[in-house]
Amino acid sequence: MGVAGGDEAGPGPLGALANLAAALAGAHDQDAVLVALRDRLAAVLGVADATVAVIARGAALDAGGATATAARSGEVTLGDHAASDGTIGAVALPLSDAKGQVVSVVTLSSPEARHLDGSTRAAARVAFELGCNAMRHLSIVVRAARMAALAGHLSGAVTTTDVARVLRDHGAAPVGATLASVRLVSAETGTLEGLVVATSLDPAMVERYVAVELDAPFPISxxxxxxxxxxxxDLDEYAARFPEAAVDARAAGFAASAAVPIHDGAGAVIGVLAVAWTDPVRLDELVRAAVLTIADLVAQSLERARLTDAN
Structure with missing residues (x-):
């Protein structure tokens, strides 16, 4: 697991930050990002005698102190203790993925209290931004690859059921979701009907949503x-807008969702794309754009497949 190198900048905080930036720019996966931060954070903060560790979010929440605070808040945290180990100075840098969820916390603990001054806070903030940007870049690369894979699978879908099956099996991955499904408006019943069963859901929940009325108080309707x-x-927003559906979402283990109308070639709404996540999600422009891209891919595939179904 290597980190790209090259000629390193000279000593001092700016040189250390430049070295960190160069290492992160060459990071090819998440492990390389974490190694770059682990190996260079002490130099960035100007601390000679320090212990740097990379802690997964679950363990970070249990650690207490600045580490747990950073894992919960997603913000750089400086404190008198990294955990309960008696260290005097601590810096905890949370690293978030493209969904804004903290996945790891890089902690530095030292007996030196001087690194808690204003310049150190600024250096910690820059290191945090560099690390998060590197993580987001990797997430975008992975997302693009998964989106390309989804498009490839959809290109081979012949019928509308094939399209729904491909979406169920491959549609959630590009946005890091748990579930992706498509429902079409039935011309006979005027309800939203699923084409394939979501195997991850409880059978009773599946039965409840076999056919959804268009006037139902649900996001897809x-x-x-x-x-x-x-x-x-998140579930707070869910409950505020769709309280009945929020109860079912919580029961199914979902904490966030999106519902996007699907159009035919003439622009008429023919169905809906539903996406769900098990954790709250920062639905920023990048995530929304990715979900809308999935909806466009599904719409194009359905348009082609409906011609096959008609024959």
Whole structure:
């Protein structure tokens, strides 16, 4: 697991930050990002006698002190203790993925208290931004590869059921979701009907949503009725807008969701794309754009598949 090198900058905080930036620019995976931070954070903060560790989010929450605070808040945290180990100075840098979720915390603990001054706080903030940007870049690369894979699978879908099956099996990955499904408006019943069963859901939940009325107080119905996407980043937003659906979402283990109307070639709404995550999600422009891209891919595939179904 290597980190790209090259000629390193000279000593001092700016030189150390330049070295960190160069190492992160060459990081080819998440492990390389963490190694770059682990090996260079002490120099960035100007601390000679320090212990640097990379802690997964779950363990960080249990550690207490600045480490747990950083894992919960997603913010750089400086404190008198990294945990309960008696160290005097501590810096905890949370690293977030493209969804804004903390995945790891890089901690530095030292008996030196001087690194808690203003310049150190600024250096910690820059290191934090560099690390998060590197993680986001990697996430975007992975997302693009998964989106390309989804497009490839959809290109081989012949029928509308094939499209739904491909989406179920491959549609959630590009946005780090747990579930992706498509429902079409039935011309006979006027309800939203699924084409394949979501195997990850409880059978009773599946039965409850076999056919969803267009006037039902659910995000997918709202998206079709209004021809507007619904973005629910957490259960609080879910409960505020769709309280009945929020109960089912919680029971199914979902904490965030999106519902995007699907259009035919003439622009009419023919169905809805539903995406769900098990954790709250920062539904920023990048995530929304990716979900909308999936909706466009599904719409194009359905348009082609419906011609096959008609024959």
């Amino acid at each position: 709202h998206a079709v009725r209004t021809d507007e996407s619904v973005w629910l980043p």
